[in-house]
Every structure is written in structure tokens, then in C-alpha cells.
Amino acid sequence: MSEDSIILLQNVNKWFGDFQVLKDVNLEVKKRERIVVCGPSGSGKSTMIRCINRLEEHQEGKIVVDGIELTGNLKNIDSVRKEVGMVFQQFNLFPHLSVKENITLAPIWVKKMPKAEAEELAMKQLEIVKIPEQANKYPGQLSGGQQQRVAIARSLAMNPNIMLFDEPTSALDPEMIKEVLDVMVDLAEGGMTMIVVTHEMGFAKTVADRMVFMDEGKIVEEASPDKFFNNPESDRTKLFLSQILHQ
Amino acid sequence: MGNNSNFESRKPPVATTGILGWCRQHLFSNWINSFVTLLVIYFLYQLIPWFLDWSVFSADFWINYNGELIVDRTFCSRVADPEGDHGACWAIIIVRFYQFMYGFYPSEQVWRVNLTYILLVVALLPLLIEKIPGRKHLIKFTIAFPIIAFILLYGGFGFQIIPTNKWGGLLVTLVLGVFGIAIAFPLGILLALGRRSKLPVISMFCTLFIEFIRGVPLITLLFFGMVMLPLFLPEGLNLDGLVRVLVAVTLFQAAYMAEVIRGGLQAIPRGQYEAAQSVGLSYWQMNRKIILPQAIRISIPSIVNTSIGLFKDTTLVIIIGLLDLLGIGRGALADATWMGLSNEVYVFVALVFFIFTFSMSRYSLYLEKKLKTGINMGAD
Numbered sequence A: 001m002s003e004d005s006i007i008l009l010q011n012v013n014k015w016f017g018d019f020q021v022l023k024d025v026n027l028e029v030k031k032r033e034r035i036v037v038c039g040p041s042g043s044g045k046s047t048m049i050r051c052i053n054r055l056e057e058h059q060e061g062k063i064v065v066d067g068i069e070l071t072g073n074l075k076n077i078d079s080v081r082k083e084v085g086m087v088f089q090q091f092n093l094f095p096h097l098s099v100k101e102n103i104t105l106a107p108i109w110v111k112k113m114p115k116a117e118a119e120e121l122a123m124k125q126l127e128i129v130k131i132p133e134q135a136n137k138y139p140g141q142l143s144g145g146q147q148q149r150v151a152i153a154r155s156l157a158m159n160p161n162i163m164l165f166d167e168p169t170s171a172l173d174p175e176m177i178k179e180v181l182d183v184m185v186d187l188a189e190g191g192m193t194m195i196v197v198t199h200e201m202g203f204a205k206t207v208a209d210r211m212v213f214m215d216e217g218k219i220v221e222e223a224s225p226d227k228f229f230n231n232p233e234s235d236r237t238k239l240f241l242s243q244i245l246h247q
Numbered sequence B: 001m002g003n004n005s006n007f008e009s010r011k012p013p014v015a016t017t018g019i020l021g022w023c024r025q026h027l028f029s030n031w032i033n034s035f036v037t038l039l040v041i042y043f044l045y046q047l048i049p050w051f052l053d054w055s056v057f058s059a060d061f062w063i064n065y066n067g068e069l070i071v072d073r074t075f076c077s078r079v080a081d082p083e084g085d086h087g088a089c090w091a092i093i094i095v096r097f098y099q100f101m102y103g104f105y106p107s108e109q110v111w112r113v114n115l116t117y118i119l120l121v122v123a124l125l126p127l128l129i130e131k132i133p134g135r136k137h138l139i140k141f142t143i144a145f146p147i148i149a150f151i152l153l154y155g156g157f158g159f160q161i162i163p164t165n166k167w168g169g170l171l172v173t174l175v176l177g178v179f180g181i182a183i184a185f186p187l188g189i190l191l192a193l194g195r196r197s198k199l200p201v202i203s204m205f206c207t208l209f210i211e212f213i214r215g216v217p218l219i220t221l222l223f224f225g226m227v228m229l230p231l232f233l234p235e236g237l238n239l240d241g242l243v244r245v246l247v248a249v250t251l252f253q254a255a256y257m258a259e260v261i262r263g264g265l266q267a268i269p270r271g272q273y274e275a276a277q278s279v280g281l282s283y284w285q286m287n288r289k290i291i292l293p294q295a296i297r298i299s300i301p302s303i304v305n306t307s308i309g310l311f312k313d314t315t316l317v318i319i320i321g322l323l324d325l326l327g328i329g330r331g332a333l334a335d336a337t338w339m340g341l342s343n344e345v346y347v348f349v350a351l352v353f354f355i356f357t358f359s360m361s362r363y364s365l366y367l368e369k370k371l372k373t374g375i376n377m378g379a380d
Helices: A043-054 A074-083 A099-107 A114-129 A146-156 A176-190 A201-207 A225-230 A235-247 B016-024 B031-057 B090-094 B097-102 B109-130 B135-154 B172-197 B200-216 B220-231 B241-266 B270-279 B284-321 B324-333 B343-373
Strands: A005-016 A020-032 A035-038 A060-065 A084-087 A162-166 A195-196 A208-213 A218-223
Touching: A005 A043, A005 A195, A020 A043, A020 A195, A020 A218, A035 A043, A035 A201, A043 A060, A043 A195, A060 A225, A074 A084, A074 A114, A084 A146, A084 B270, A099 A146, A099 B284, A114 A146, A146 A176, A146 B270, A176 A195, A176 A201, A195 A201, A201 A225, A208 A225, A208 A235, A218 A225, A218 A235, B090 B097, B090 B172, B090 B343, B097 B172, B097 B324, B109 B172, B135 B172, B172 B200, B172 B241, B172 B284, B172 B324, B200 B241, B220 B241, B220 B284, B241 B284, B270 B284, B284 B324, B284 B343, B324 B343
Parallel strands: A035 A195, A035 A208, A084 A162, A162 A195
Antiparallel strands: A005 A020, A005 A060, A208 A218
């Protein structure tokens, strides 16, 4: 593990029942690096990033996040989750809490931040995702794009070193995809370490430092965006790209 | 955006709105519907005046048709003048009202019971009204209320001790109902969480407990509390009869509450757990702040439903010799001075139960409505 790497996956294997979802996955992510993961559905992309904050448990291999190895040790899991923010396809906002409460909840309860300070922080995060005027609404009153931006603000409020995005725009109407991607581009430009599972190839081209292509639980190809899109090595990648770029 | 003026909304046709429109749609939409409507109106026309006449207009309260004060059954108009057209004789309730409310609680100490009732209302306020000023402090009082209530009702700390065999009537019904429900609720939550626990020992224990308690009739549990519980307790520790019954009632209610809340828990999508975990909440924080508020919200109708069930089931304590509201009523009927006035007693007891259960039901409707309008849970 080199000096500036922040995430390390070594020979990670995982099964759902008898079905192997991750096969000898190796990945090293450096600080401030932006990785875009793509691949056909069922290829294990989501499972891989969900292993990084232990929403899924890997059965073999080693995962180290910010110097903390993920094992059964609950303390380690807690500290990793404080370092890693996650944004989900279905937003997963807390529907019974207002937008502001969604964001202040973790700072108040996990970081023991005073309420006033947490609210100030929440407003700052809402400015960053450009919807401060929605602070007192409930998630059900927002559009999908706005909800996803609140979800990003909620993660950022915990001041994570790493952000994981699990198909953040897949559940959105086409009109709203851009507003979410814009926020993610801002975040990338701010120097956040990001792993993004997405099929938004435009986003990948502008933001990614490295592309990771997965199929059937394996990492098939890792390359710079330039090489990945213009001169991919494996036939599987070529097939995949020809299919999604011809939509 | 196009020109809106062509799409301005019109008002709905008159025949579908207003009282007439409503009647037409809901009461007389076809001939079967119309027939049923008329039939029901006819029955109500027969029933309501008859019942009002029996219970109010032709009824005796303190004095009978001769203007005499009613002191026993023979003074009741309907007993003294069987040929006449007389209604209910409420004197039995009036004369024995104290017993119906307090049982045999000493009258010079009864202010303690009344004070407890007032404090109960104060303790309920922060639970019933979310926006009440000073809710945080009132909640502290609510949590302390059971201890205050115990000292007030039972005694100690300078208060004369009133053994529970002197308690009776509505007092016993409310003690069993309120404490049963209040203690069973948190217990039910723990059991529901326990049953879903990933730790097999905890989950198995909770499942066994719930299934055993639910699989046994409440009467059996009452007998169990009365007869068998003392055998399990260390020697010298003699639990009060009412407490033993309360234990049985609470465990029974907790098992049902657990299943109701488990139903609510199952309706919470996995994403809520994942989002809570990913921002770093611990298991208890996640349940307290994210999962349970939503699960309980969903289960409110069922929670109130089982609570109403329990409130009525407290009448079963009559079997083991406690005199709750119904027990006092039966006692009054067994007394030679008032024998034969069972209609009045049962109507009165039913009415008191109805007042409490109907309020609970209304409150649950109010809650559902408030939660539905205040927060849009779905994304639409």
C-alpha cells in the first residue's frame, strides 16, 4: 500500500449464498482520486463499493480504508463510516424528517455537535448543493433531483474524506440528472476522493482520473478515461461501450 | 410552456356536489342502495326515540314517579308501578357512584385518587399534543408519573397505605389499562427489535416469549400470575394481588404490541437502514431516530386496536376476584337492595368503557390524519 493511497481492496471475494458476486477484486485508490466504475448490471459494482463502508461484508481478502482494516470489529466499522459518505440510487432520505433535520441528524448524534452549529452547517451544505430554500420542507415535497442533492448534503455534513456514489442518477428523470451531476463535478473539483458507479459517460469523461470496468464480479479493465473510451483493451469492454454509447 | 388559457379548470357539474349530490351518490345511487337507506332510516326512527325515552325522558334519577327519594329497588318507578310506562332507574348508579369510581377506597383519602387522575391528564398532555410549550420538561414528568401515581394511590412517604384490595371500580380498570398499555409499549418495542435481531439467542428468546404469551388465553395468564407467580419468587417476597395481575396483563399486551410493531418494522425499506448506517448512526440511534418513528407511525391503527382490546380485556380480572368497573356492577346486582336492575348497570358500564375506547379510537384517527397531511411519506 503506497503512501498516499486511501482505499485498498486486496483479493476480495464475496458470495450471496452460492453465487459469487466478487471474484478476486483488487483496487487501490489514492487520495483525491476520482474513480468511475461501470459495467453491466449484476457485475458486482454496487456490491464492491458497498463493501467499502461495510454495508456488505466481504468473506475473503482484505479491505483497508484510510488505514483502518475492515473486520468484524464494530469500532473499526464505526470509524470507517465516519470517514466515508455514501449516496444511493434511491436517495434514501428520512421521510419523517425535514430536509434540515435529515442533514443535522448525524452531526448532532454521531459527532455530538451542538444543535445551532449543526443547523448552520446544514445551511452551508444546502448552499453547496444549491437548494438552501428547501431547508424546511420534507423529502416527499421535493423533486428527485432535489432529494438526491439533499442526500449529498447529508453525507457532506459528516465531513467525509471519501464519497461513494451508487448510481446516483439512475432513478432520476432526464431533466434532473444534470443538476445532480453539476454538484458532483463541483465536489470533484474541490478535491474529494470519489468512487462513482454510474453510466453517465459524459460525467466520467470530464471528471474521472481512472475508469474501472467490471463484469461478472471481476475487474476486467482499469484505464485512464482517454484510453478507456478510445482504445479499450478487452473485447468485453468494447462490446459494453459500443452498446451504451449507441443509445 | 404553452398558453394556459385554453385549459383553465371548470367547476364540477352541480349534480355531483353539495348535500343533494352527496345524497344521490352515496344513499340513492341505485334501487338496492335506496332500499337499504330507507330500511336503516326506519330502524333508527324506531330505536332512537325508544332508547332516549327509556334512558332519559321516562327514567328515574334521584326520585321516582311519586316524588319519593329512591333508596332501594322497591322505590324505582318500574318496580313500584310495573303497569306504568317507566324507563330506567339510574338511582342504583347514583347511590353507588362512589363504588363504581373508587371501589372501597377510604373516602377521606379519595382526593389522592382524584389528584392522580388530574396528574394522569398532565402526564398524557406531552404525548397527545406535540406542540405544547415546555414539552421537554413535561416528558420528564410523564416518565416519573408511574412512581408518583404509585405513591399517591398506594401510600408510603407519609401517606396512609391503602391496600389494593380496597381499590375497585373504574380505578382498577384504569390502573390495569393505563399501566398495562404504558409498560407494554416499550416492552413490545424491545421484543419486536429482539425478534428481528441478528443474534440468534436474543431472537430465539423473544420469538419464544411472544409465541408462548400469544398462544395462551389471557385468563390462563391471570391464573398463572395469581397462583404460580408467587412460587417463582424468592421466599418472603409477597407480591400484591393487583401487581401480579398487572404483570400478567402487561406481558400479554407486550407480546401483541411486539407483533404489531414488528409489522411496522417490516414495512421500512432496507435503504433507510443503510442510509442511517452510512452516516454513522449506531444501532440504537438508528432505531430511535430513523426506524422506530416510521414503524410506529405505520402501526398506529393496530397499536390503538390492541390497546382498546386490552382495555376491555381488563374486565377478565373479575375471574380472580378483583373488582373492576364491571365487577362492582355485578356486586351491586348481587345486593338484595338493588337486585334486578341489570339493564341499568350494564348500560352504564358499557357507556363508561365506550367513552374511553371511543376517545382512543378518535385520537388514533386524528394522529393518522395529522401524520398523513403533515408529512408526505411517499415521493410523489
